[in-house]
Amino acid sequence: MTVVTRFAPSPTGFLHIGGARTALFNWLFARHHGGVFRLRIEDTDRQRSTKEAIDAIIDGLKWLGLDWDDETVFQFARAPRHAQVALEMLKQGKAYYCYTTPEELEQMREAARAAGKPMRYDGRWRDRDPKDAPPGVKPVIRLKAPTSGETVVHDKVQGEVRVSNEQLDDMILLRSDGNPTYMHSVVVDDHDMGITHVIRGDDHLTNTFRQLQIYQAMGWEPPSFAHIPLIHGPDGAKLSKRHGALGVEAYRDMGYLPEALRNYLLRLGWGHGDDEIISTEQAVQWFDLDGCGRAPSRFDFAKLDNLNGHYLRQADDARLVQEVALRLGVTGDATTEERLTIGMPGLKARAKTLKELADNARFYTLKRPLAPDDKARAQLTAEASKVLKELRGVVAGSQSWSGADLEAAARGFAKAKGIKLGQIAQPLRAALTGATTSPPIFEVMQVLGREETLGRIDDVLAGS
Numbered sequence: 001m002t003v004v005t006r007f008a009p010s011p012t013g014f015l016h017i018g019g020a021r022t023a024l025f026n027w028l029f030a031r032h033h034g035g036v037f038r039l040r041i042e043d044t045d046r047q048r049s050t051k052e053a054i055d056a057i058i059d060g061l062k063w064l065g066l067d068w069d070d071e072t073v074f075q076f077a078r079a080p081r082h083a084q085v086a087l088e089m090l091k092q093g094k095a096y097y098c099y100t101t102p103e104e105l106e107q108m109r110e111a112a113r114a115a116g117k118p119m120r121y122d123g124r125w126r127d128r129d130p131k132d133a134p135p136g137v138k139p140v141i142r143l144k145a146p147t148s149g150e151t152v153v154h155d156k157v158q159g160e161v162r163v164s165n166e167q168l169d170d171m172i173l174l175r176s177d178g179n180p181t182y183m184h185s186v187v188v189d190d191h192d193m194g195i196t197h198v199i200r201g202d203d204h205l206t207n208t209f210r211q212l213q214i215y216q217a218m219g220w221e222p223p224s225f226a227h228i229p230l231i232h233g234p235d236g237a238k239l240s241k242r243h244g245a246l247g248v249e250a251y252r253d254m255g256y257l258p259e260a261l262r263n264y265l266l267r268l269g270w271g272h273g274d275d276e277i278i279s280t281e282q283a284v285q286w287f288d289l290d291g292c293g294r295a296p297s298r299f300d301f302a303k304l305d306n307l308n309g310h311y312l313r314q315a316d317d318a319r320l321v322q323e324v325a326l327r328l329g330v331t332g333d334a335t336t337e338e339r340l341t342i343g344m345p346g347l348k349a350r351a352k353t354l355k356e357l358a359d360n361a362r363f364y365t366l367k368r369p370l371a372p373d374d375k376a377r378a379q380l381t382a383e384a385s386k387v388l389k390e391l392r393g394v395v396a397g398s399q400s401w402s403g404a405d406l407e408a409a410a411r412g413f414a415k416a417k418g419i420k421l422g423q424i425a426q427p428l429r430a431a432l433t434g435a436t437t438s439p440p441i442f443e444v445m446q447v448l449g450r451e452e453t454l455g456r457i458d459d460v461l462a463g464s
């Protein structure tokens, strides 16, 4: 059997972090089994579905590297097929026309409210002859659901979950305007798309009972179900924006790498021993449903930052240079890109996100004269300037411009003057970077090159 999974987002908002995890798990499961991963846009809610949301979902999946197979399916376009199946069920006696008026439904709702019970349709048209239909009422089509026994989900994560059929009323399949209900569309689509495994958030577990009844009525083989616990905030409460309930594009803008986010999302609800760092290749090899936990996972930015730092250090320098250049708006500036390339090993060792990396790299891209920040300016005292001037004289004639040789020269100079290296390094850093933190300063000199380094020192001396 070929495994076929799907991601079925409703395009009513961005691709949020929970949706991205669902997509990832379905993608991994399909790839692990050499199967097929499909995308279905559930755009049946015409009021709330937007083109922007569809684009955001598609961009988000692409950015995350979750490629899907076959054509994207748009649910709304399949409404005629959904209607056809409902009519087929009608023909087979598995469904019936229901002519209950809105007033009657309101009465049922009132009675349920008064009794403190959830509203259940009472099945009044189940066995009634449509010839009795009141004039002017357009019927809905309802499922003739079983009235006794149980519906059982053998869930791959939650275990066996059952509900008494008495608790489920005859749900609507086709509305009076001929449009299918969401519950019905999902089943028809999953069946027609050959879905073998449905992996989704456990907020859909209760839908599964109803969906199974539709499979049974049609005599279709249902897929396997796996309902994964939702993601909560670090305090255990429902995930809020502050806690990370953001669109995938927000994570991209904050400077997370897609491979880091994949690793992080994988660990939110799936485990393999004590492994924390799991590459995507490894995840494809290992992923199974047994590894999905049953407790809700907690979103933790600190963990995500650590993982991202790890993947940043592993990332190809040329790629990071492009990312940083893009963020700093200096793409295509050859001198700056070359500086960033030479400086990247030192920069990436110290950053957790691309944003931080770009912030730390900014001084390499600035045009002279720099505008030192307040702390840096405080370092540039008259005394410090004197030291800088002398140091300039020492290094200007240096044959080599390697960081190591420059450091040796600076140390020799400090020793001869009887001062500490820090008394040189601090003003030098202020002059060369405009800040008080940076990669090692002799590395900075090497990256900037002789001319730019001396120029930046001269700017400070000229201003003092």
Ligand code: GLU
Pocket: 008, 009, 010, 042, 186, 200, 204
């Ligand atoms: N469209 C549903 C959602 O976005 C998912 C339906 C499903 O996975 O069955 O929550």
